[in-house]
Amino acid sequence: MTSFAILMSISSESDPMESKVSKILLGVSLSCLICTIIAYLPAKKLVKTRTVRLNLLLVTSLILAIVTFYFMEVVAKSSSGQEDSASWGCNVVAFLMNYFWLCQMAWMVVEAVVMYRALVSCVLNSYIHRYMLKFNLACWGVPLVFPMIGLCWGGARFANPRTCFLQAPYGYLTFYSPMAACVVFNTAIFIRITGSLFRRKKVSMGSGKDVMQLVRQFKSAVLAMSLFGVTWMFGFFLVFEQVNNTWLRYIFIALNSTQGIWIFVLYVLLKED
DSSP states (O other), X not given: OOOGGGGGXXXXXXXXXXXHHHHHHHHHHHHHHHXXXXXXXXXXXXXXXXXXXXXXXXXXXXHHHHHHHHHHHHHHHHTTTOOSSOOHHHHHHHHHHHHHHHHHHHHHHHHHHHHHHHHTSOOTTOOXXXXXXXXXXXXXXXXXXXXXXXXXXXXXXXXXXXXXXXXXXXXXXXXIHHHHHHHHXXXXXXXXXXXXXXXXXXXXXXXXXXXXXXXXXXXXXXXXXXXXXXXXXXXXXXXXXXXXXXXXHHXXXXXXXXXXXXXXXXXXXXXXX
């Protein structure tokens, strides 16, 4: 079995318990993401709004990424024994893993920009010409460039034959570098949005209305953190073998393989409208 921490770790070694935890949490996340789409389908007017359409596209990209992760494990098992170079199936799965996880991060960047414009710049209803076309081209098109470069550069050595995920040095350029850029950008936006939310009103615990305001602000902050992929920053410590240890891998798995659960809770269970 494959640990979810493999996404941010060049090492192919993992604790079997990590793999089991990853499999369970990703399975629950996948179920929650599918339920999120099902919950929104009857609300036709709501689905036509910009925010919900972007949210559903993020959910779709995350579903594709998780499904590909499960395929990666299947292909890795069937390709076991090949040490020199990965099979074509292994390279295809590594290509798709590289692509879909970058896609979901790209949609997180879009979510961050849109939420920043709404909460900080106060331009929620501003007109963006053909915004869905532009967002789709950016989030489905730009991420495709990176695995194509890696595959042309590495050929049959693009994928690790033991895991069917990327191996050094190709992964540094095609996956970790763009992921790092997105996470840094989204973390900056998250800090700016959170600061703006809590500066708008100094909350006094003496009023029930103020307490509700604090709850809404906290909910918005958690929503922003889950949507922007801020917790992926823990994964970059796994890239360095000196600090790559079991407890850090479990933290990364717990925070990021549960993203689908957070989305379901915040988009469906706690949604007020």
